[in-house]
Amino acid sequence: MKQEGLKFFTDTYLTSLGLLIFFLFFVGVLIWVYRKNSSKIYHRMEQLPLTDGDSL
Amino acid sequence: MIWAGAAFLFGLIAALQLAYWPMNANLEWITFGRLRPLHTNAAIFAFAGNAIFAGIYHSSQRLLKTRMFSDVLSKMHFWGWQLIILAAAITLPLGYTQSKEYAELEWPIDIAITVVWVIFAVNFFGTIRQRREKHMYVAIWFYIATIITVAVLHIVNSIEIPVGMLQSYPVYAGIQDALVQWWYGHNAVAFFLTTPFLGLMYYYVPKAANRPVYSYRLSIVHFWSLVFIYIWAGPHHLLYTSLPEWAQTLGMIFSVMLWAPSWGGMINGLLTLKGSWHLLRTEPLIKFFVAALTFYGMSTFEGPLLSIKSVSALGHYTDWIVGHVHAGALGWNGFLSFGMIYYLVPRLWKTELYSKKLLENHFWISLTGVLLYYISMVVAGITQGLMWRAVTPEGQLVYPDFIETVVRIVPLYWVRALGGALFIIGFFMMAYNIYKTIKKAPKAVEQTSYEVQRTGFDEQTQDTHRKLEGMGFTFSVLAFLAIIVGSIIEIYPTLSLHRYVNPANIVEPHTPLEIAGRDIYIREGCYVCHSQQIRPIASEVLRYGKASTVEESMYDRPFQWGSKRTGPDLARLGKKYPNLWHYSHMIDPRAVTPKSIMPSYPWLVEKNTDFLVLRKKLSVMSKLGVPYDSEVVANADIHAQKQAQEIAADLESNGAPKGLAKKEIVALIAYLQSLGQKGKAQ
Numbered sequence A: 001m002k003q004e005g006l007k008f009f010t011d012t013y014l015t016s017l018g019l020l021i022f023f024l025f026f027v028g029v030l031i032w033v034y035r036k037n038s039s040k041i042y043h044r045m046e047q048l049p050l051t052d053g054d055s056l
Numbered sequence B: 001m002i003w004a005g006a007a008f009l010f011g012l013i014a015a016l017q018l019a020y021w022p023m024n025a026n027l028e029w030i031t032f033g034r035l036r037p038l039h040t041n042a043a044i045f046a047f048a049g050n051a052i053f054a055g056i057y058h059s060s061q062r063l064l065k066t067r068m069f070s071d072v073l074s075k076m077h078f079w080g081w082q083l084i085i086l087a088a089a090i091t092l093p094l095g096y097t098q099s100k101e102y103a104e105l106e107w108p109i110d111i112a113i114t115v116v117w118v119i120f121a122v123n124f125f126g127t128i129r130q131r132r133e134k135h136m137y138v139a140i141w142f143y144i145a146t147i148i149t150v151a152v153l154h155i156v157n158s159i160e161i162p163v164g165m166l167q168s169y170p171v172y173a174g175i176q177d178a179l180v181q182w183w184y185g186h187n188a189v190a191f192f193l194t195t196p197f198l199g200l201m202y203y204y205v206p207k208a209a210n211r212p213v214y215s216y217r218l219s220i221v222h223f224w225s226l227v228f229i230y231i232w233a234g235p236h237h238l239l240y241t242s243l244p245e246w247a248q249t250l251g252m253i254f255s256v257m258l259w260a261p262s263w264g265g266m267i268n269g270l271l272t273l274k275g276s277w278h279l280l281r282t283e284p285l286i287k288f289f290v291a292a293l294t295f296y297g298m299s300t301f302e303g304p305l306l307s308i309k310s311v312s313a314l315g316h317y318t319d320w321i322v323g324h325v326h327a328g329a330l331g332w333n334g335f336l337s338f339g340m341i342y343y344l345v346p347r348l349w350k351t352e353l354y355s356k357k358l359l360e361n362h363f364w365i366s367l368t369g370v371l372l373y374y375i376s377m378v379v380a381g382i383t384q385g386l387m388w389r390a391v392t393p394e395g396q397l398v399y400p401d402f403i404e405t406v407v408r409i410v411p412l413y414w415v416r417a418l419g420g421a422l423f424i425i426g427f428f429m430m431a432y433n434i435y436k437t438i439k440k441a442p443k444a445v446e447q448t449s450y451e452v453q454r455t456g457f458d459e460q461t462q463d464t465h466r467k468l469e470g471m472g473f474t475f476s477v478l479a480f481l482a483i484i485v486g487s488i489i490e491i492y493p494t495l496s497l498h499r500y501v502n503p504a505n506i507v508e509p510h511t512p513l514e515i516a517g518r519d520i521y522i523r524e525g526c527y528v529c530h531s532q533q534i535r536p537i538a539s540e541v542l543r544y545g546k547a548s549t550v551e552e553s554m555y556d557r558p559f560q561w562g563s564k565r566t567g568p569d570l571a572r573l574g575k576k577y578p579n580l581w582h583y584s585h586m587i588d589p590r591a592v593t594p595k596s597i598m599p600s601y602p603w604l605v606e607k608n609t610d611f612l613v614l615r616k617k618l619s620v621m622s623k624l625g626v627p628y629d630s631e632v633v634a635n636a637d638i639h640a641q642k643q644a645q646e647i648a649a650d651l652e653s654n655g656a657p658k659g660l661a662k663k664e665i666v667a668l669i670a671y672l673q674s675l676g677q678k679g680k681a682q
Helices: A003-012 A012-033 A036-051 B002-019 B032-063 B071-094 B107-129 B138-157 B174-192 B195-209 B216-230 B236-239 B246-257 B257-272 B285-306 B309-315 B319-348 B356-389 B403-439 B464-470 B472-495 B512-523 B538-544 B579-587 B613-623 B632-633 B634-655 B664-674
Strands: B162-164 B168-169
Touching: A012 B216, A012 B356, A036 B032, A036 B216, B002 B032, B002 B216, B002 B403, B032 B107, B032 B138, B032 B174, B032 B195, B032 B319, B071 B107, B107 B162, B107 B472, B138 B195, B138 B216, B138 B246, B138 B356, B138 B472, B138 B512, B162 B613, B168 B319, B168 B538, B168 B613, B174 B195, B174 B216, B174 B236, B174 B472, B195 B216, B195 B257, B195 B664, B216 B257, B216 B472, B236 B246, B246 B257, B246 B285, B246 B309, B246 B472, B257 B285, B285 B319, B285 B356, B309 B319, B309 B356, B319 B356, B319 B403, B356 B403, B356 B538, B464 B472, B512 B634, B512 B664, B613 B632, B613 B634, B613 B664, B632 B634, B634 B664
Parallel strands: none
Antiparallel strands: B162 B168
């Protein structure tokens, strides 16, 4: 089983597929994070350190 | 700050030792080989470590709107960590080391580190559990990733079997040990010197500038890509070694990919100050943050550059790398910590900073120091790299004598020492400034308590990532998964070492006396200046001989490939010189290599080799799979003494003093003579 698994390291289709999956996932995350309608949420998040209750 | 001062001073002494060898003072406890690990440990774990903890304790309580989970745990964490530092400061000069860079501490201290880290983790996650602010700010994520990953790295890299109170052999051998070590070593940079400091940056820069971080969205992308990618990058320390090619390529590709998230972080930090640049005049401490971020950007640009194979071929083993790490350590970690200290102390003591003028001076003097340091080392490194590889049209080395390349860069070592001295002068200015600030603070400070509302818990949201941030445990598990994927894919296949070993090239394990010598080699930190890995590069093969193979180090626990060549590579040293040459070389290196900058090791002729412990050492080795005959294990000391007699007799017949057989020098010579001589098929 282990030996079979290790053989995949030389399988270029599989590695290319892996690259494609990761890349698409990354692009998906980017699009999702930069969605327009999430501005309000992020605005509150980024204020957290400035509204932490005291001046210390 | 005391540890910072210590770390910087050790660094300065080490720098002077390279420029002027008599600074080693013939004292075994402070020779370069032992001082250098002390310096790196003090800088990373004592100075940076305590700065991180101070920042995390301060900012987490404010971001999570609650007091730390347990004051008792906080105290245990603080004192435990200081004791560990103290233990390191005692054991490293005495020569107790595992010789794995940044993981030199021996097993009892390793266990103590684990315990203290767990205390810290319980305290931190307990605090997260009882938080009054549901949403975890990005700084908290960085802290979470730090705590989880450092625990994983430390435990996996430190699996070892003790052979005595302060000595152990790792369970990994050769390429496995090298890969695990640099998976650890690189991620010590990533998760001890990068992620926690980024967390601090995301808190203190907005605080100091009094405006929110430039792009919160960018910080999300920055965090996840950094955590996922960084863990893969370790093998770029092992390019051109006998590590399997696929692992080297993975390391290189992921290192280059790191460009994006690192610069994302830098840009995010710098742009936070957009519109606040006037503060540089009224709040000069922001200068430290700006410089820190700039150095972060520069080092993270240079890092991936150096991990490209062809650049690495030139830069690896040279002082360029030393310059690179110091731009990161002094510029990024140092300046960010200084900025944080200048921000924190007046606020904690409820007073004003004693002198802004002094702060300004500290900044400019230290900045000059770092630049001198960095530039001199890059120039030295590239000079060295080019001289090593210079080949005439006839295929001969232009500089066949290694010492020529050393002599050429000694002036630059002086410039480096000057840069380091300036940095320290600046640091003392800060120490004085902070001392005066605390002194003038009001003595009796009223205890004020703050009413904090629970916020964010009853909000209805549809946003998934936001929900995720609200779930401390799930978030931590995901961060853990992000780092573990890369780790397993990289390390697991290498654990079946036999797959990479060519049965025709199997080597003989070291003899008992050679093992004794190898441990002395490790104790004296010879690996700090000498590599044992010949790269398959034309100039290196010309200089040293056949490139190193997997088999040669297959029984080496720990691996001894080295990461710096202040002196030449030793992989093919065996039988190159007579025993007497090695003897003279240890007693007075200048007798055999004029102008050598190597320290002398006179105590090797005085100290006796511990022969009895060899039985224990060999039995541990043989348990770990090194094919020793049971008779050799049982009579290891007798075998060793016999071999020692032969070497001593040879030394004596060539003019060395009588009665050296019991001395450590003989064991060390046995080891050095065995290097590159163990292959059956060679």
